[in-house]
Amino acid sequence: MASILFSQHSSNPLEVGSSDTRNKLYLKHYQDARREQPASSDDPIDGYQMPEIEDYHNHLTSIIPDYTIPSRRAHADEDQGMDESDDELLEPMNEDEHGRSDEVEDVDESDEETTIMKKSVEDRQEIEQEIVELESAVPNLSKDYKLVDRLGTGTFSSVYKALDLGYHSKWDNSPWHGFHPPSSSAHYQSAPRPAGTKVFVAIKRIYVTSNPERIRNEIAILADCRGCRHVSQLITAFRHEDQVVAIMPYHRNDDFREFYRVLPMAGIKAYFRCMFRALHDIHARKIIHRDVKPANFLFDPRTGQGTLCDFGLACRMDTTPTQTLGACFHTSATTEHPHGRVLLRNDIKLDQTKKMQKEARLKSTMPSDKVGYPANETRPTSKANRAGTRGFRAPEVLLKCSEQTGAIDVWAAGTILLFFLTGKFPLFQCTDDNEALMEIATILGKKKMERTATLHSRTFATNVPSVTELGITWNSFVTKQNPDLYTSPKTDPTCYPYNTSHHSEHDNNVNADSLPPPPASSSSPSREPSSPVSVSSNAATRENAARHAHKRDIDMAFHLLQGLMEPEAHRRTTPKDALAHEFLLDIDEPADDEMFPHPFGQGVCKKHHFVDEVTEEPCVKVYEPMRPGQSVPRLGVKRLAHGQGIAIGRQPCEFHRDVTLYG
Ligand SMILES: [Zn+2]
Ligand SMILES: [Zn+2]
Numbered sequence: 001m002a003s004i005l006f007s008q009h010s011s012n013p014l015e016v017g018s019s020d021t022r023n024k025l026y027l028k029h030y031q032d033a034r035r036e037q038p039a040s041s042d043d044p045i046d047g048y049q050m051p052e053i054e055d056y057h058n059h060l061t062s063i064i065p066d067y068t069i070p071s072r073r074a075h076a077d078e079d080q081g082m083d084e085s086d087d088e089l090l091e092p093m094n095e096d097e098h099g100r101s102d103e104v105e106d107v108d109e110s111d112e113e114t115t116i117m118k119k120s121v122e123d124r125q126e127i128e129q130e131i132v133e134l135e136s137a138v139p140n141l142s143k144d145y146k147l148v149d150r151l152g153t154g155t156f157s158s159v160y161k162a163l164d165l166g167y168h169s170k171w172d173n174s175p176w177h178g179f180h181p182p183s184s185s186a187h188y189q190s191a192p193r194p195a196g197t198k199v200f201v202a203i204k205r206i207y208v209t210s211n212p213e214r215i216r217n218e219i220a221i222l223a224d225c226r227g228c229r230h231v232s233q234l235i236t237a238f239r240h241e242d243q244v245v246a247i248m249p250y251h252r253n254d255d256f257r258e259f260y261r262v263l264p265m266a267g268i269k270a271y272f273r274c275m276f277r278a279l280h281d282i283h284a285r286k287i288i289h290r291d292v293k294p295a296n297f298l299f300d301p302r303t304g305q306g307t308l309c310d311f312g313l314a315c316r317m318d319t320t321p322t323q324t325l326g327a328c329f330h331t332s333a334t335t336e337h338p339h340g341r342v343l344l345r346n347d348i349k350l351d352q353t354k355k356m357q358k359e360a361r362l363k364s365t366m367p368s369d370k371v372g373y374p375a376n377e378t379r380p381t382s383k384a385n386r387a388g389t390r391g392f393r394a395p396e397v398l399l400k401c402s403e404q405t406g407a408i409d410v411w412a413a414g415t416i417l418l419f420f421l422t423g424k425f426p427l428f429q430c431t432d433d434n435e436a437l438m439e440i441a442t443i444l445g446k447k448k449m450e451r452t453a454t455l456h457s458r459t460f461a462t463n464v465p466s467v468t469e470l471g472i473t474w475n476s477f478v479t480k481q482n483p484d485l486y487t488s489p490k491t492d493p494t495c496y497p498y499n500t501s502h503h504s505e506h507d508n509n510v511n512a513d514s515l516p517p518p519p520a521s522s523s524s525p526s527r528e529p530s531s532p533v534s535v536s537s538n539a540a541t542r543e544n545a546a547r548h549a550h551k552r553d554i555d556m557a558f559h560l561l562q563g564l565m566e567p568e569a570h571r572r573t574t575p576k577d578a579l580a581h582e583f584l585l586d587i588d589e590p591a592d593d594e595m596f597p598h599p600f601g602q603g604v605c606k607k608h609h610f611v612d613e614v615t616e617e618p619c620v621k622v623y624e625p626m627r628p629g630q631s632v633p634r635l636g637v638k639r640l641a642h643g644q645g646i647a648i649g650r651q652p653c654e655f656h657r658d659v660t661l662y663g
Contacts, residue, residue: 445471603647
């Protein structure tokens with residue numbers, strides 16, 4: 001499969017030639033399905049008419065026959081806007097910052113093409129040089145994409161922003177758009193961009209120094225994640241000589257540090273709903289991200305939409321049990337137990353470890369300058385995957401567990417919730433894995449850490465006085481970091497959901513999402529359906545209600561946090577359960593299961609799906625159109641691109657919607 005994506009030329013391998021009769025029918029099918037969906041765009045086209053943009057429009061007209069130059073928007077404060085941009089030029093900005101206007105109505109989407117202008121002169125020169133260099137290393141790239149900025153740079157890759165020159169005319173984008181219904185939070189992924197709008201992509205240049213196996217792994221995993229909600233979708237990938245680039249949709253986002261202290265509670269909930277939907281969907285495909293952290297979750301605080309990205313460290317779950325000496329006392333992930341389950345007492349090994357634990361405890365009473373280490377290695381450590389970013393590693397990663405599951409991503413997501421609650425990022429200062437274990441142990445206590453270590457056939461020993469037997473609660477840890485936690489915070493009115501007209505009439509400090517407060521008689525923390533309490537003009541009443549709602553939200557967030565930061569992986573809250581948790585459950589949304597995109601070959605129409613054993617291509621059985629004189633329909637095979645043929649909830653996939661044929 002990877003070989004298909006690694007085509008040698010720069011044209012999109014997903015492009016379906018309209019002359020190809022095999023594809024004509026299902027292309028039509030797609031187009032019909034897409035017509036039913038209302039169009040929307042993240043990137044409406046209008047805005048400042050700068051000479052460069054005008055040049056560019058002329059350029060587009062020359063290469064895209066039916067390209068219409070967008071009409072100039074009546075922009076009364078155009079000059080003021082230009083001044084703002086100029087001011088920003090004087091201040092060097094981080095490369096991830098895209099700059100935010102104070103007045104949300106004035107956020108000009110077409111600025112997306114000129115974000116580089118907001119960067120310092122030095123940065124700009126460096127980025128422009130890199131763009132020239134990339135365009136010469138991959139000459140075909142500039143034919144299809146106009147590189148406009150750099151989005152980020154890392155050890156193994158750099159990511160650039162580019163305009164997709166062929167979006168409206170050249171490619172068939174349906175495989176990566178997917179078919180998320182309008183009621184799904186991921187519908188924006190499905191909605192094709194309206195004709196004539198600028199569509200941006202993120203181009204990931206994977207450095208030639210990267211291990212080829214690693215590159216293949218990342219591309220193959222991205223292909224498997226097609227159709228997942230809130231996950232960066234692979235549009236295409238290609239190679240030119242030793243250069244590999246992957247093309248993905250561009251998602252507008254802000255640096256976490258810019259918004260995590262001011263994001264309204266409803267925005268925090270939106271953040272984690274997107275996050276756990278992404279994790280639910282990738283874990284269902286037996287993929288672990290392994291590097292969940294704010295930098296890898298592109299969140300737009302204006303829309304409340306988030307996208308999990310950078311699968312450079314992602315891996316597949318190892319589902320073959322390793323029953324060797326020193327193996328863990330829990331299983332790997334199963335469909336029924338996504339975070340594994342404890343092995344039944346089989347017992348000699350358990351006794352052995354208990355003995356080891358006892359010895360370790362004795363040892364820890366002795367003075368030592370080496371403290372808080374996993375003692376008594378019982379197996380070679382090379383097998384355990386420790387990839388990830390320090391400060392986000394789950395206890396089982398630090399303890400070198402050999403049967404890691406998606407639970408490690410959930411732990412990392414819990415760490416992000418901690419940043420929101422404490423108002424501190426970064427929070428942990430550890431310099432190595434042992435220190436990281438100690439930091440966790442300070443909160444969770446010695447007893448839990450010992451249990452956790454035993455689960456992974458390890459022992460935990462420490463003689464640090466701050467690590468107590470029972471630890472402290474998350475609540476007391478967080479309130480120590482953030483004494484104002486229960487005071488309704490000042491939230492940013494440009495953030496979701498206050499920037500929508502629906503919320504604009506409310507006081508910025510009132511979390512309208514959570515109004516009204518629960519009746520005093522209710523002991524349940526679950527959200528009450530909106531009762532017709534008149535929105536009182538009495539400010540005091542409203543403030544009181546907001547305070548109640550805020551307190552209830554914080555309490556529920558702690559309850560969720562406890563489950564996410566459960567040190568024993570098999571007991572840790574799963575993404576599915578997190579989405580059903582009171583903190584994240586939205587009674588106005590359809591049940592999450594209804595919007596769940598099944599892995600290929602699962603769901604109601606699974607009997608018509610199979611994977612070609614030789615080519616590993618996903619295939620579906622579909623009835624061919626009847627020919628003249630034919631009386632019985634013939635079942636044929638259609639080969640699909642990754643991302644096609646995904647059943648959502650109880651709905652069949654796009655190929656099997658006709659219940660008279662496939663019901
Ligand atoms: Zn383990
Ligand atoms: Zn199907």
